[in-house]
Amino acid sequence: MGRVEQVNSDAIKVNFKGQDGGKGGKGGTGGNGGKGQKGAASQTSDSWYDGDECTREPGRGGNGGKGGDAGYPGQGGAGGNGGIVKVFVKKDYLPAVQGWNYVISGGKGGPSGAPGQKGKGGKGGSQGDQNDPCPARPEYHGTDGPDGRLMDDMDPDWHVNYAGKDGLDGDVGTYELTEVPS
Numbered sequence: 001m002g003r004v005e006q007v008n009s010d011a012i013k014v015n016f017k018g019q020d021g022g023k024g025g026k027g028g029t030g031g032n033g034g035k036g037q038k039g040a041a042s043q044t045s046d047s048w049y050d051g052d053e054c055t056r057e058p059g060r061g062g063n064g065g066k067g068g069d070a071g072y073p074g075q076g077g078a079g080g081n082g083g084i085v086k087v088f089v090k091k092d093y094l095p096a097v098q099g100w101n102y103v104i105s106g107g108k109g110g111p112s113g114a115p116g117q118k119g120k121g122g123k124g125g126s127q128g129d130q131n132d133p134c135p136a137r138p139e140y141h142g143t144d145g146p147d148g149r150l151m152d153d154m155d156p157d158w159h160v161n162y163a164g165k166d167g168l169d170g171d172v173g174t175y176e177l178t179e180v181p182s
Contacts (some may be wrong), residue, residue: 001133012036015103016083016165021110024076029069029116029153034127036142037062039168040060042134054134061125069154076163082170088177098174112159148162 039059044052054055082104087097124142 012100017103018080018082018107020107021077021079021164024074024113027071027073030119030148032119033065033067033122033145036064038125039128041129055161058128060140061142063142064122067119067121067148069148070118072117074113076110078164081165081167087174102172104170109166110163112162115151118148171175
């Protein structure tokens with residue numbers, strides 16, 4: 001504890017501002033959907049009275065899997081709280097310390113990270129092998145899987161929802177010192 005000899009209110013700045021939060025990390029990329037399985041081959045039989053005949057047409061190809069959704073962005077860091085400042089001075093100096101510049105605001109929350117990319121849908125499987133006299137069935141090709149979703153599709157407000165919270169402002173108290181502790 002020191003003794004204040006001269007107080008010049010415009011020359012004193014007390015800085016206990018909260019630290020700003022850090023930026024969130026980047027979200028992961030969604031995985032690609034699985035490829036559909038190839039259909040079973042067509043089957044034929046050889047009959048002595050009819051010759052070759054088709055007993056089973058080529059199988060349908062499996063559908064491709066859905067692509068993975070984009071990874072969520074990292075949460076921004078929370079801002080630090082502003083400081084609690086208590087100033088104790090003799091009565092004569094009280095007006096001066098009340099005029100000091102106190103910086104006690106809370107830190108700003110960090111921005112969210114970037115979301116990941118969506119995964120691509122898997123390719124549909126092809127029809128099974130065609131053996132004569134069975135017909136070819138290109139329409140038996142499996143359907144391609146849908147792509148995953150973008151972050152904007154899942155949460156249009158992700159910029160706000162994944163940002164860090166702002167820190168709370170601090171507080172200043174100036175008090176008259178009635179006696180000096182020994």
